[in-house]
Amino acid sequence: MELPNTPNGWAVRLTKILNHLEGENRFPVDVPSLARNVSAQFFPEEPITLVKGRDIPGFEGMLSRAPVGKTGWGIFYNSGITSEGRIRFTLAHELGHYLLHRNSATEGIIVCDKKSVTFSDPEHKNKEREADQFATNLLMPLDDFRRQINARDCPTIEHFSMCADRYGVSLIAAIIRWLEYTERRAVMVVSVDGFIDWAKSSRPALQTRAFFKTVNRDPIEIPSASLAANQKVCDDPRQGMRLPKGTWFPSEENIHEMVVDADQYDFTISLLLLSNFSAANIEDDPDDEAGQTPMAF
Ligand SMILES: [Zn+2]
Incomplete structure (x- = not known):
């Protein structure tokens, strides 16, 4: 059988192998063992023989050929990372x-x-995008993820936490996965010290111009009326609340904001659920996603 040559092609091939060997309730993916087995099976001349943490300051992970005189490859994560979810995603990215x-x-x-x-x-x-795409599809196969949260569902942070646990990934990785296929208008905003660090919109949100461009421009301050800026006004920020109109976007629509503080990383996640427009409001020619900042989690 011909070998795949795309991120999705490889993720689908490995997903089929894992489904066959371990059944569908097999998550989370054991990346170190998969990397060793798959590389030995498909590329016996150059297997992955080393999977471990390594002191690589400033970097998330690394792929490296064995030193001269030895065969094989190593995949590494920054040994300063303590989150299991980030380690799993990084190793899948390196694979x-x-x-x-x-x-x-x-x-x-x-x-x-x-x-x-x-x-x-x-x-x-x-290449970075392709490695992220492979990791996302390998760790959270779309058909399985859609069985956890339907494209038309209106999920809460708890739903995403359950998915993060199921797949052994970070909360952010689970939310990004959902944003890629949901039919709802939704925007995730990650802020640091009161400014938007990066943001990602679902396609229906992009098509109605609900997005934040964060690249090549001055930092955007989070709105003072947002829940992210005033978490004390809400008993449970993870459940969230409906915001005063016009808080994040100038439009007069209702927005529900849920907030999670990721203390260990010093950033705040806001998930904005927007009202769903009728098809007549959707533009045919959405802005591309170039201004949004993807992030490897
Ligand atoms: Zn990479």
Whole structure:
């Protein structure tokens, strides 16, 4: 059988193998064991023989060929990372680089930053996107995820926490997964010290121009009437509340905001659920996602 050559192609192939071997209730994916087995099976001449944490300050993870005289490859995560979810995502991302990009790795090494957008070289940026895409599809297969949260559901933070537990990923990774297929208008805003660090909109939100561009512009302050700025006004910020009209966007629509403080990383996640427009309000030609900042979690 021909080998896949795309991020989704590899994720689907490995998902089928895992479903066959372990059944559908097999999550979370054991990435270290998968990496060793799959590389040995498909590429016996150059298997992944090392999977571990390593002191790589400033970087999230790394793919590296074994030193001269030894065979094989290693995939590494920054040993300063303590979150199991981030470690799992990073290793899956590095496995994606191994499957897709190892032959084009300069000097047999690829190092990965937390924000793929910070790479100025477009080819490198594209590789980062592909590795993220592989990791997302491998760890949270779409058909299984959709069985947890339907495309038309209006989920709460608790739903996303349950998904994060099921797949062994961070809360942010689970929310991003949902934003990719939901039919609802929703925007996730990640803020640091009162300013938007990055944001991601669902497609229906993008199509109605509900998004924040954070690249190549001055920092945007979070609105003073937002729940993120005033968490004390709400008994349970994770359940959230309906905001005064015009808080995040100039339009007069109702927005429900839920907030989670990720203390250990010093950032705040706001999930904005917007009202659902009729099809007549949707633009045919949405702004592309270039201004949004993807993040490798
Ligand atoms: Zn990478």
